[in-house]
Amino acid sequence: MKVLQLHSNFIEYEAVEKEIEYAEEITNKKMRLEEVIVTLVAVEKNDNEKIADNVINEIKRSIDTIKCNRILLYPYAHLSQDLASPQQALSILKYMENILKNGLEVYRAPFGWTKAFSISVKGHPLAEHSINISKTKEYVSKALEEEEKLxxxxxxxxxxxxxxxxxxxxxxxxxxxxxxxxxxxxxxxxxxxxxxxxxxxxxxxxxxxxxxxxxxxxxxxxxxxxxxxxxxxxxxxxxxxxxxxxxxxxxxxxxxxxxxxxxxxxxxxxxxxxxxxxxxxxxxxxxxxxxxxxxxxxxxxxxxxxxxxxxxxxxxxxxxxxxxxxxxxxxxxxxxxxxxxxxxxxxxxxxxxxxxxxxxxxxxxxxxxxxxxxxxxxxxxxxxxxxxxxxxxxxxxxxxxxxxxxxxxxxxxxxxxxxxxxxxxxxxxxxxxxxxxxxxxxxxxxxxxxxxxxxxxxxxxxxxxxxxxxxxxxxxxLEKAASDEKRGIAPMLPLWLSPTQVRIIPISENYIDKCMNIMNNIKSNNIRVDLDDRDETLNKKIRDAEKEWIPYIIVIGEQEINKGTLNVRKRREKNRREVKIEELIREIKDEIHNMPYMPLNMPELLSKRPQIMV
RNA sequence: GCCUCGGUAGCUCAGCCUGGUAGAGCGAAUGCCUUGUAAGCAUUAGGUCGCGGGAUCGAAGCCCGCCCGAGGCUCCA
Missing domain, CATH: 3.30.930.10 (Bira Bifunctional Protein; Domain 2)
Structure with a gap:
């Protein structure tokens, strides 16, 4: 439904001739109203009483602000390209007239007539107001309807x-x-x-x-x-x-x-x-x-x-x-x-x-x-x-x-x-x-x-x-992981789906270079590995890695550099052990077997990452 | 669509009942610390309290309206 409201000093109209077969029979061909909100209305194809209700609410809202309670409903087809049938339009207009009469002084111009009219619209900012409410067409399949009877x-x-x-x-x-x-x-x-x-x-x-x-x-x-x-x-x-x-x-x-x-x-x-x-x-x-x-x-x-x-x-x-x-x-x-x-x-x-x-x-x-x-x-x-x-x-x-x-x-x-x-x-x-x-x-x-x-x-x-x-x-x-957690098992995603599979944490910034070498070695084996190079304490970095459900956490300090081994913390087993880098790579590749691989989808240095969630 | 709950700092939330200078933790920035397996310390920045109206000397808070979001109910992949 399309509506144009015009707060007017006066309107004068005259019904000239019947435009359609369904035109209403009328007694007064001429009409003049003063201090009135002329409400031009075009009823559209899918309009119904519910839409009319919404329009009425809108009309009432603007009337409240204008403080004028005389209103003329004026059928005006030219507001829309998608008109309802005349019978439908007339019945909705009558419906609106009845509802609006509750508290307002309502007039309605005859439907189905060619009319001549003169109008004087007031000059204040709220004098003109347009309303456009239409049903969003929703197709409901017959199967959906009939399923209920099944x-x-x-x-x-x-x-x-x-x-x-x-x-x-x-x-x-x-x-x-x-x-x-x-x-x-x-x-x-x-x-x-x-x-x-x-x-x-x-x-x-x-x-x-x-x-x-x-x-x-x-x-x-x-x-x-x-x-x-x-x-x-x-x-x-x-x-x-x-x-x-x-x-x-x-x-x-x-x-x-x-x-x-x-x-x-x-x-x-x-x-x-x-x-x-x-x-x-x-x-x-x-x-x-x-x-x-x-x-x-x-x-x-x-x-x-x-x-x-x-x-x-x-x-x-x-x-x-x-x-x-x-x-x-x-x-x-x-x-x-x-x-x-x-x-x-x-x-x-x-x-x-x-x-x-x-x-x-x-x-x-x-x-x-x-x-x-x-x-x-x-x-x-x-x-x-x-x-x-x-x-x-x-x-x-x-x-x-x-x-x-x-x-x-x-x-x-x-x-x-x-x-x-x-x-x-x-x-x-x-x-x-x-x-x-x-x-x-x-x-x-x-x-x-x-x-x-x-x-x-x-x-x-x-x-x-x-x-x-x-x-x-x-x-x-995720629901499975949550249920694991309830049963006291560390929740995690399957290894092949874990966004980071291995996190490397240096004890201090002095070891970052060495860590980069280890990271590149692991990465060259199609394993998603990243490096926590942030200026945080070891404890903090471990905690953050655990919160991300990272399956393997490797801590690198002086001992590891000297021994040439990795100190690995495995999430699912909650243990720590020392392994050679080749052993770790073998273990991970065995578990992933031939599931798909994609590289890390974030910068490999944590310091370069945007922070997305808490 | 219906029912319920919610919207305050980047995030999670307190404050609202009982109106009077807008809060905490985390995160961010800066500096100190150089760390051995789940949160080191300090400083600083950061807000149109969803929007509109009302009552009030005064509203995040009370009243009315609106907007937005979430969960549940019916259903499906």
Whole structure:
């Protein structure tokens, strides 16, 4: 709604002729008012009573300052390019008139007439005031709306394939029980903040960015380094599995037919932006881009399964503002997204098994581990009846009981979905790795391959994120560290992810040169090493290094220089020992094995570093 | 969106109830100290107390309005 308020000495208008069919019937064609706030109003397409309420509040606010309580509502279409229908506009105008009458002297010029008018506007600074309030259009997918009506049946799937109704199951695993309650009852009362939020700030990994939208984080150098290493590892893993990496746009036209219907099958909220009259939305996964690309491929059954991969930086989901928590739940996040186009259900099932193994390997290597994750599998009853053996294979590989949700009919685009849920220190569950068997989008996006008999067919598509969102992996690692700390274990990140792996501390500035030599030696072995050259006491430097969770601390003084050894303090073992430099390098390289390496993401001298957090 | 809490120095926070010269610790700068495994000492700089209005001789504090942020609830990667 667009409104222009004019504090006037007088206005005179005359209704000349009906402009539209819906014009109001009127008695007084001429009108003159004095000492009045003329309020020109254009009602726009998406306006409703709630918006009208907001406008009324604005109007009242300015009236209070002007101290004039006579007001003329004057329909004035030319304020907007995006008008509501006449019926809608008139009903909202009448609504506003009624509300405003409560306490004000309100007149309304007739709607739907061509009018002649003269006006004399006062000259004071507050005499003219414009108001523009409009609904930010939010698309809510049908899937999201209908999900609420969805009827689910819950079970626990035993590793021998037995499906035990949830209410009959005796839980041996507390976390699985937590996940089950979490999913089924869908309610948890907790009033603490999750421990990873303080940690992500203290370790200078990530923080909120008030100048952005909520759920869009800033990543400090440590966070960028950690995230980059995880991204590299997952990407390498997926490429080794045989996927082809591509890159696709992050925004799409809402009017595209495939997207519009897909959108209505995916339960998520979107960011939308308009540009040159088009409505665009930001992707919530890499599906669209990859499918739109795949439909232009010429494919034979011989080339299937075809695996496409993209690391989406970013995927956007406009979660309700109150749902966003630290690194657990974001509006912009990075997600590896790997689709496999399969010839038929048989091939899809074979491929799904491979991808389950891939996902298990991936989270194990990342340091989250299958042990610290609870599995949920969801499928339609029909799929289960026909594929019991396949589901047995899944649970066999997983090797522990899983929560099962069964739907009577197919509600989403997939017939089966599994995910690994990390349960945190406050018993909150959130999904990491996932895979889905999609039987709709091949046709929806018109992706085709030529089968053995020469006919064109649509592939079955698998949607796998082997690690889940990268930010969420970091969240899981921090929550694990916090839980270690609670149990009296020194918290730390996996060695390959530690921003500094080795810190060298000279006893005094006299040894800095020698330390530089040692540092360069270690660095040449692809180990992240830095040097605390600040003018602080030894104790202070040790303390600071411990606060940063640095896995190896080396103190260098006269003794070490003379002996040619290193005095190493190892965080996890809380001990000190003397080793030769080659031994230390060997030990570290063995532990990192072949996980990715990136150099230090800060100056190697601490004295040259900006101080980021307390 | 709803509920709750919050916004004071670069950071963490005290002061607010009961109005009267704006505080501490950490960090920073400078100097002293030259260190043997989790905080050495001193000095200095640093604030539009989120914004606007009201009542008051006087507001960080009381009243009203607004803005911003966080956590929780529903959900997902």
């Amino acid at each position: 009827r689910s049946y819950w079970f626990i799937l035993e590793t021998d394939g037995r499906l035990v109704p949830l209410e009959e199951y005796k839980f041996k695993n507390k976390r699985l029980e937590i996940l089950a309650k979490y999913e089924v009852v869908k309610k948890r009362e907790v009033d603490q903040e999750p421990p990873h939020i303080k940690l992500m700030k203290k370790l200078a990994i990530a923080d909120y960015e008030p100048a952005s939208d909520v759920g869009n984080m800033r990543l400090y150098p440590n966070g960028r380094l950690i995230k980059s290493l995880i991204e590299q590892y997952v990407t390498r893993k997926v490429l080794e599995y045989g996927a082809i990496e591509v890159e696709t746009p992050i925004m799409y036209n809402t009017k595209h037919p495939s997207l519009e219907s897909y959108f209505n099958r995916f339960p998520a909220r979107q960011y939308t932006i308009s540009s040159e009259g088009r409505e665009l939305f930001l992707r919530f996964a890499a599906c669209f881009g990859q499918f739109l690309m795949a439909k232009d491929f010429t494919l034979s059954y011989k080339q299937l399964p075809l695996k496409l991969y993209e690391l989406t930086r970013y995927s956007f989901r406009k979660e309700k503002s109150g749902e966003l928590v630290g690194l657990r739940r974001l509006r912009a996040f990075t997600m590896p997204d790997c689709h496999a186009l399969c010839r038929d259900m048989e091939q899809a099932k074979e491929e799904a098994i491979k991808r389950l193994r891939l996902s298990i390997d991936t989270i194990n290597a990342l340091g989250v581990s299958l042990d610290s994750v609870e599995v949920a599998i969801r499928f339609t009853r029909g799929f289960y009846e026909e594929n019991k053996e396949f589901i047995n294979r899944l649970i066999n590989i997983i090797g522990k009981p899983a929560l099962v949700e069964v739907w009577d009919k197919q509600f989403f685009y997939f017939v089966l979905k599994w995910e690994f849920n990390f349960v945190d220190n406050l018993d909150k569950a959130s999904a990491l790795s996932t895979d889905q068997i999609d039987v709709e989008n091949g046709a929806r996006y018109n992706i085709t391959f030529v089968d053995e008999d020469g006919s064109k067919k649509n592939p079955i598509i698998l949607h796998n994120s082997p690690s889940g969102a990268v930010e969420r992996v970091i969240y899981a690692l």
